[in-house]
Amino acid sequence: MNLRVENNILYVQTDMDKFSVPELKSQFMRLKKSGDLEGISVIDLEAVNLIDSAGVALLDSFQQALEEDAKLLLTRGAQPKIRSLIDTFSTTKIKFAPIPKPQGFWESAGEATVNFYTKMVAALTLASEIFYYSFVGLFTPKSKRKGSLTQQAFLLGSQALPIVALLSFIIGFILSLQSGVQLKNFGAGIFLADLLSITMVREMGPLITSIIVAGRSGSAIASEIATMQVTEELDALRMMALHPIKFIVVPKFHAITIVMPILVMFSIIVGQIGGAIIALGMLDISMESFISRSVNILALKDIIISFAKSIWFAWVIVIVGSFYGFEVKGGAEGVGKATTSAVVTSIFAVIVFDAIFSLLYL
Amino acid sequence: MSNIKPVIRVKDLVAKYGELTVLEGISVDIMPNEITVILGASGCGKTTLLKNILRLYEPFAGSVEFWGENVLDMNEKEFDDVLKKTGMLFQGGALLNSISIYENVSIPLEMHTNLDRDLMDKVIRVKLNLVGLEDAAHRLPAELSGGMRKRAALARAMALDPEILFFDEPSAGLDPITSEALDSLILTLKKQLNMTFLIVTHELASIHRIADKIIFLDGGEMLFYGTLEEAGKAGIAQMDHFFEVGRF
Ligand SMILES: Nc1ncnc2c1ncn2[C@@H]1O[C@H](COP(=O)(O)OP(=O)(O)O)[C@@H](O)[C@H]1O
Ligand SMILES: [Mg+2]
Numbered sequence: 001m002n003l004r005v006e007n008n009i010l011y012v013q014t015d016m017d018k019f020s021v022p023e024l025k026s027q028f029m030r031l032k033k034s035g036d037l038e039g040i041s042v043i044d045l046e047a048v049n050l051i052d053s054a055g056v057a058l059l060d061s062f063q064q065a066l067e068e069d070a071k072l073l074l075t076r077g078a079q080p081k082i083r084s085l086i087d088t089f090s091t092t093k094i095k096f097a098p099i100p101k102p103q104g105f106w107e108s109a110g111e112a113t114v115n116f117y118t119k120m121v122a123a124l125t126l127a128s129e130i131f132y133y134s135f136v137g138l139f140t141p142k143s144k145r146k147g148s149l150t151q152q153a154f155l156l157g158s159q160a161l162p163i164v165a166l167l168s169f170i171i172g173f174i175l176s177l178q179s180g181v182q183l184k185n186f187g188a189g190i191f192l193a194d195l196l197s198i199t200m201v202r203e204m205g206p207l208i209t210s211i212i213v214a215g216r217s218g219s220a221i222a223s224e225i226a227t228m229q230v231t232e233e234l235d236a237l238r239m240m241a242l243h244p245i246k247f248i249v250v251p252k253f254h255a256i257t258i259v260m261p262i263l264v265m266f267s268i269i270v271g272q273i274g275g276a277i278i279a280l281g282m283l284d285i286s287m288e289s290f291i292s293r294s295v296n297i298l299a300l301k302d303i304i305i306s307f308a309k310s311i312w313f314a315w316v317i318v319i320v321g322s323f324y325g326f327e328v329k330g331g332a333e334g335v336g337k338a339t340t341s342a343v344v345t346s347i348f349a350v351i352v353f354d355a356i357f358s359l360l361y362l
Numbered sequence: 363m364s365n366i367k368p369v370i371r372v373k374d375l376v377a378k379y380g381e382l383t384v385l386e387g388i389s390v391d392i393m394p395n396e397i398t399v400i401l402g403a404s405g406c407g408k409t410t411l412l413k414n415i416l417r418l419y420e421p422f423a424g425s426v427e428f429w430g431e432n433v434l435d436m437n438e439k440e441f442d443d444v445l446k447k448t449g450m451l452f453q454g455g456a457l458l459n460s461i462s463i464y465e466n467v468s469i470p471l472e473m474h475t476n477l478d479r480d481l482m483d484k485v486i487r488v489k490l491n492l493v494g495l496e497d498a499a500h501r502l503p504a505e506l507s508g509g510m511r512k513r514a515a516l517a518r519a520m521a522l523d524p525e526i527l528f529f530d531e532p533s534a535g536l537d538p539i540t541s542e543a544l545d546s547l548i549l550t551l552k553k554q555l556n557m558t559f560l561i562v563t564h565e566l567a568s569i570h571r572i573a574d575k576i577i578f579l580d581g582g583e584m585l586f587y588g589t590l591e592e593a594g595k596a597g598i599a600q601m602d603h604f605f606e607v608g609r610f
């Protein structure tokens with residue numbers, strides 16, 4: 001047999017000229033009839049040393065015969081002189097594909113590791129650049145545009161505020177409702193204030209806020225930078241002797257560093273209000289004792305952790321967002337992908353860091 | 363003639379995207395106050411050549427000199443000073459979309475000069491005037507036509523009075539009249555401001571109007587560098603074909 005089928009590839013193992021073509025054709029028809037050609041998407045020509053117009057015509061007829069089953073029929077492995085003959089004589093515009101190297105388990109595992117490693121290195125490099133320029137930017141006002149910081153801060157804050165408020169209220173309310181019922185059973189209702197205060201300050205406030213900011217601002221950062229990459233605006237900035245990180249990322253970095261703690265504080269207060277409704281309505285705690293217990297239970301350490309977390313999470317969001325923005329490939333659809341990856345990764349990273357914080361500073 | 367120094371000297375430049383080699387061993391001198399046009403089929407690496415010369419992508423190998431200094435050895439700060447004397451007009455304009463074209467033109471001035479508001483305003487107006495956009499100053503890029511956007515981008519590229527301008531397909535997507543107007547603007551700038559140009563274009567009409575020198579790229583190599591006249595006599599099949607097909 002001069003035709004062989006293996007792994008959905010049809011191998012041609014003889015020269016294809018006007019003398020061998022009739023035999024090849026009848027073999028092909030037999031294979032087709034027996035159903036062996038189903039799912040074929042590639043014709044391999046590596047073993048073909050000679051082809052003429054009759055051979056190409058045969059390839060064309062293979063193409064047409066197979067096309068109903070396989071839309072994307074490729075030819076691969078052909079030597080250059082054979083390719084150019086096919087290019088000249090083919091009427092069906094035969095497409096060529098390179099022969100893929102076989103990839104073993106260790107190779108693909110190795111490749112994945114290397115990919116992950118290079119990505120991490122790139123992300124960390126970007127992070128260090130962002131930190132560096134943000135720090136330097138504090139002392140060189142000229143590297144920023146006037147008004148960009150206030151504008152960014154306002155945008156960030158005002159976008160996130162309503163939804164942070166709403167969610168914090170609901171979460172404060174639910175947490176109190178659930179724990180209030182339990183505490184009441186033990187006659188320990190008064191401890192609700194302590195419980196909620198610690199939870200909101202140390203965990204829920206920073207976490208809720210970060211997740212919302214990641215969804216709103218992290219995605220906005222990624223899509224803005226990705227769009228600028230795709231439309232060559234980043235190159236244009238570079239041509240103006242401006243540094244994209246300094247010009248685009250640093251104002252956002254400064255803005256988020258200022259705004260995030262404010263949002264978190266806000267989230268904590270609103271969460272407490274949600275809790276107060278349960279405390280006052282269900283557990284008959286007085287307003288004064290709720291407030292005083294909430295405040296007294298907090299140590300300075302708790303507040304510092306809360307702030308540290310919120311700032312750290314904020315930085316994670318900016319860094320992840322810009323990383324995916326700068327890394328974008330392809331056109332408009334690349335922007336969408338970058339945005340999605342940025343949101344998913346930053347929420348993931350925030351939760352992981354939250355766990356680390358909680359373990360380190362119990 | 364021979365003691366004129368090139369503004370840009372590219373030597374044995376190799377450009378790659380990852381594994382893909384796009385340009386191989388490009389060597390060329392860009393002479394002052396000349397318009398050099400880069401020709402070649404779509405995807406042959408014209409944009410890549412511009413971007414590698416400007417280090418928007420780092421060249422894989424070779425050297426690029428601006429005014430006699432190898433820019434590939436420069437750190438970012440030093441190269442910034444080269445960029446300030448160089449402007450580029452991108453294929454799609456690449457204006458910052460969230461701010462007006464007036465502000466777009468003002469960015470390089472704000473960031474790199476200490477001009478006061480009044481002087482800066484005058485400079486911006488002059489540049490917008492030059493490209494005929496004084497009335498559209500406060501419009502957003504999205505509110506402009508393609509031709510206006512390109513002219514706005516030119517005004518921005520001109521903001522710091524560069525000595526060299528790079529253009530990536532300035533006439534792509536423009537009607538012949540607008541394209542002709544852009545060409546005469548380029549010729550004016552060349553004559554009156556002694557500027558040097560490196561321009562990627564497909565348009566034969568435009569090439570005949572403006573080109574002093576031609577670079578012809580094919581298959582990752584530079585097949586020809588010389589004047590339009592020499593190009594006709596060079597007998598390079600691919601290039602003859604290019605001129606033949608483009609004629610109408
Ligand atoms: N960012 C990139 N990453 C990978 N390949 C690219 C990139 N930009 C361009 N290419 C490839 O490099 C080749 C040359 O592209 P380009 O310089 O844009 O061509 P031209 O401007 O002459 O049309 C093309 O094959 C293109 O697909
Ligand atoms: Mg191009």
